[in-house]
Amino acid sequence: MAELFSFAIDHQDKTTRARCGRFETAHGTIRTPVFMPVGTQGAVKAVLPRDLSEMGAQVILANTYHLYLRPGAEVIERQGGLHRFAAWPGTLLTDSGGFQVFSLKALSELTEEGVRFQSHVDGSYHLLTPERSVEVQRALGSDIAMVLDVCPAADAPREEVSAALERSTRWADRCLEAHTRSDQALFGIVQGGLDPVLRRRHAEEIAARPFPGLAIGGLSVGEPPEKMWEAVAFTAPHLPAERPRYLMGVGTPEDLVRCIGHGIDMFDCVIPTRNARRGTVYTRSGKLNLRNARFRDDPAPLDPACGCLACREHSRAYLRHLVMAHEIGAGILCSIHNLTFYMDLIRAIRDAIELGRYGEFQADFLAGRGFG
């Protein structure tokens, strides 16, 4: 295996910024671009590790905020860390916990020291500092940890956002200082909302630090998708090409196809599993809402080109029935299907980049002609 946290670019597309690469972690080599299913509480909702392995998932994301509150990082550490606790042998990424504190309206007080918040589980108060976030992620033992940053509201005044960026940079330094695990990569995060000047400034500041990977945070938080794509397009070039670029919390299949073209390597999102639990599934010919009566007598699989368990074994008619009858099996099967769709899409993207035809791939996909 190559050196830990080394990132090798195997193919650089000519007409777009898309690239294929390999990022080395203590639990395996990640082939990029990669989509990381979200296992908020140490479990991808309704999908077991065996199914994640079968579909080719490489990295699972877990949320530090949730695991810190329940069952507690010390419980997981006593069980030998999150890999063992969650029975996931592949790579794990943990976020810093900051995004949930800011987005779940749990925020109580923000100071230079850190952020005080109230638990959604039992109402207790907690202080999350850069040092504490790194310490909790150390206990969880993820392969990739994220710095704690300040997430200003999307509509905050420019001066407030600017001050938040400066504080985020100071917190990034405190995270680097506190970080000790040699088997864990610590990624920096670039904020700056939809402002090209702020994004560039912060990207340059964060990229100047010795982070083995760099993330773009604070997008896909309610802005129109076009604005998000634009922000990715003007931010990614300021993140050095020789380190992996991770776009946090994104996105739809279209988001992935577009942002990979801007040079993004890593994604995570709850969309495929959340949609699945609501009976919305992805196919090569578009999204289907299984609640629609037209599927009542449809004997076809969700997607004839898909090889997942749901498509191998079950008809749309049956899956629609499970959705309508509120059966747990609907969530299980549709989640397996949607995540498999994302994995298949990412594999097709990697193939297209390797063949030097990502531009065509993008054009076909965005014109509704599906993929591979």
Add this chain to the structure above:
Amino acid sequence: MAELFSFAIDHQDKTTRARCGRFETAHGTIRTPVFMPVGTQGAVKAVLPRDLSEMGAQVILANTYHLYLRPGAEVIERQGGLHRFAAWPGTLLTDSGGFQVFSLKALSELTEEGVRFQSHVDGSYHLLTPERSVEVQRALGSDIAMVLDVCPAADAPREEVSAALERSTRWADRCLEAHTRSDQALFGIVQGGLDPVLRRRHAEEIAARPFPGLAIGGLSVGEPPEKMWEAVAFTAPHLPAERPRYLMGVGTPEDLVRCIGHGIDMFDCVIPTRNARRGTVYTRSGKLNLRNARFRDDPAPLDPACGCLACREHSRAYLRHLVMAHEIGAGILCSIHNLTFYMDLIRAIRDAIELGRYGEFQADFLAGRGFG
């Protein structure tokens, strides 16, 4: 394969009435005693067909009442029947729909013709007659269908129960008359509550009809378990030994161990899956409630002697976390475990009967010494 619906007794225990046998259906030979997981709406809750196959489930029960209302028997028939619709290649048993009409308080009017009820799905009114129940089960295409019977309240006066039995016998004849599928066995049902005289009378009436199997209904509806065991003990001897005996809606592991000793061959019950979804799991050393704080740091599998996916891959500490965090995975893994426990228990019971030591097995199990 032997003749359809033939029942061969391979071993008859000497000290108890327990026996091992084989019942032939169009979708395979059922080895008895057998426990049938319940798939009310055409799906065992949280457990996929591949997991049912892996644990050795032979028969799945589906509820005619639920499937008739949603998605509708005609939808399932158009998909080629319930086996294909639900992707279950093994044996299927459907009940008549009557029990739900009576027990879900959906009952609107009971006449000689049938029972009028209101749908719990959309409030619409429906008439269920013996002929209609058989017709719906014909459309579903189950391997074993059940007659429609009258289920009087457990505390109904004796005369009312007696009248209900007489009507049930007339309905049984109408079901036999209406039944046409040569690949589907129609089982009779014996009612009579906790009254030995009524049970005997009805058993003799129903056993006089050409049903290839006979069920005991109307038990485990709130009476103390000792009363239920007693009723099974005095009813089973009036069901001819050469036909399989099915105790409907029963029960706990102890119920199975006791009632098999009285000569029962078939069981179905929601207890293992319902308990699983509440975080209660069965082990060879007793029932565990995973909500109990003592499991927080317990690295052991649920049951060290169990080979199910949950026990192979996960610790009690992790499963407790999933239960406390309301993760769907808790219901999936605990359901797989509890059903596997039931399948293992039944296999151990069959082995003990074959070895001529079921008396010992019962004594050990009931003394809390678990099993094999």
